[in-house]
Amino acid sequence: MSCRVVVLLSGRGSNFQAIVEATLPIEIVAVISNRPQAAGLAFAREHGLTTVALDHTLHAEREGFDAQLADEIERHQPDLVVLAGYMRILSPAFIYRFEGRLLNIHPSLLPMFPGLKTHERALAEGVKIHGCTVHFVTAQLDHGPIVIQAAVPVRADDTANTLATRVLAQEHQIYPQAIRWFAEGRLLNNDGCVNLKDDLTSQSVLSTGA
Ligand code: NHR
Ligand code: GAR
Numbered sequence: 001m002s003c004r005v006v007v008l009l010s011g012r013g014s015n016f017q018a019i020v021e022a023t024l025p026i027e028i029v030a031v032i033s034n035r036p037q038a039a040g041l042a043f044a045r046e047h048g049l050t051t052v053a054l055d056h057t058l059h060a061e062r063e064g065f066d067a068q069l070a071d072e073i074e075r076h077q078p079d080l081v082v083l084a085g086y087m088r089i090l091s092p093a094f095i096y097r098f099e100g101r102l103l104n105i106h107p108s109l110l111p112m113f114p115g116l117k118t119h120e121r122a123l124a125e126g127v128k129i130h131g132c133t134v135h136f137v138t139a140q141l142d143h144g145p146i147v148i149q150a151a152v153p154v155r156a157d158d159t160a161n162t163l164a165t166r167v168l169a170q171e172h173q174i175y176p177q178a179i180r181w182f183a184e185g186r187l188l189n190n191d192g193c194v195n196l197k198d199d200l201t202s203q204s205v206l207s208t209g210a
Contacts, residue, residue: 002025002026002027002183003025003026003027003079003080003182003183004026004027004029004076004077004078004079004080005026005027005028005029005078005079005080005081005082005179006028006029006030006031006032006073006076006078006080006081006082007019007028007030007031007032007040007044007081007082007084008032008033008034008069008073008081008082008083008084008086009031009032009033009038009040009041009083009084009085009086010033010034010035010038010040010085010086010087010088011035011038011039011040011085011087012038012039012040012085013038013039013040013041013043013044013084013085014085014168014171014172015084015085015105015171015172015175016031016040016043016044016082016084016085017040017043018171018172018173018175018176019082019084019175019176019179020043020047022176022179022180024176024179024180024183025180025183025184026080026179026183028044028049029050029076029077029078030049030050030051030052030072030073030076030078031044031049031050031051031052032051032052032053032054032069032072032073033051033052033053033054034054034055034056034065034069034086034087034088035053035055035056036053036055038053040084040085041053050076052072054068054069054072056088062088062089062091063091063093065088066090066091066093066094067093067094069094070093070094070097070098073098074097078101079101079183080101080102080103080179080182080183081098081101081102081103082103082175082179083102083103083104083105083137084105084175085105086104089141090137092139095137095138095139096139098137099136099137099138100136100189102136102137103134103135103136103137103147103178103179103182104134104135104136104137104142104144105132105133105134105171105174105175106118106132106133106134106135106142107119107132107164107167107168107171108122108130108131108132108133109129109130109131109132109133109149109151110133110135110142110143110146110149111142111143112127114141114142114143115141115142117160118130119160119161119163119164119167120160122154122163123154123158123159123160123163127154128153128154129151129152129153129154130151130152130154130163130167131149131150131151131152131167131170131207132149132150132167132170132171132174133146133148133149134146134147134148134149134174134175134178135147136194145189145192145193145194146193146194146203147178147181147182147187147194147203148174148177148178148181148203148204148205149174149203149204149205150167150170150171150173150174150204150205150206150207151204151205151206151207152166152167152170152207153207153208166207169207170205170207173205174205181196185197186198
């Protein structure tokens, strides 16, 4: 039986697109967005996938929106929920309903630069290596167990945009890989750290970053 996946996104959806194009052993049972106009929803519709738009601006309270979102997700009985550029912080009650089957991709080498505007902050700090992280989501923002990371060089002439583009290319590599491992049942919880069953290589990717 293949792994049932619900995707949450808020925008462009290029990570979602990379997941679709990777032909993984999964079934994407729904794509849900808090923004009805998200380009990622249009791509999902074009691919004949089930889409749901839940407009968070219609809710005064985060908890109320998250409860509706969780109910909608559960209707699709997912084995895994994937945040693919989902831009709303999820309240603790939501996390507890899906903990252990909730993945996120974050555009930094966590635990460096949690939160937003990661590329701007990396440039401001003058770091020479930046990257991206797939992690399990916990109630503590951007602090859940790390599954895989990719590193890219920072160049002297980088802007936030050129750096983001280089990182994004790696996001499109590591997110499908992490989801494949999850679907294959290879991600093992080792005291809050993720071990990879029968690991022959490494859970990191180094990019020379063209
Ligand atoms: N929720 C929890 N509880 N834990 C995490 O690790 C989460 C999460 C929800 C989303 C993705 C995330 C990221 O990778 C993510 C991880 C949005 C914000 C944010 O501040 C921060 C982190 C992430 C996503 N959002 C604003 C908010 O008030 C809204 C910003 C906007 O709409 O543009 O929710 O970095
Ligand atoms: C990606 O870079 C993702 O890592 C980041 O937003 C972008 C979404 O792009 N996520 C966050 O910053 C979460 N706070 P996409 O819609 O093209 O996948």
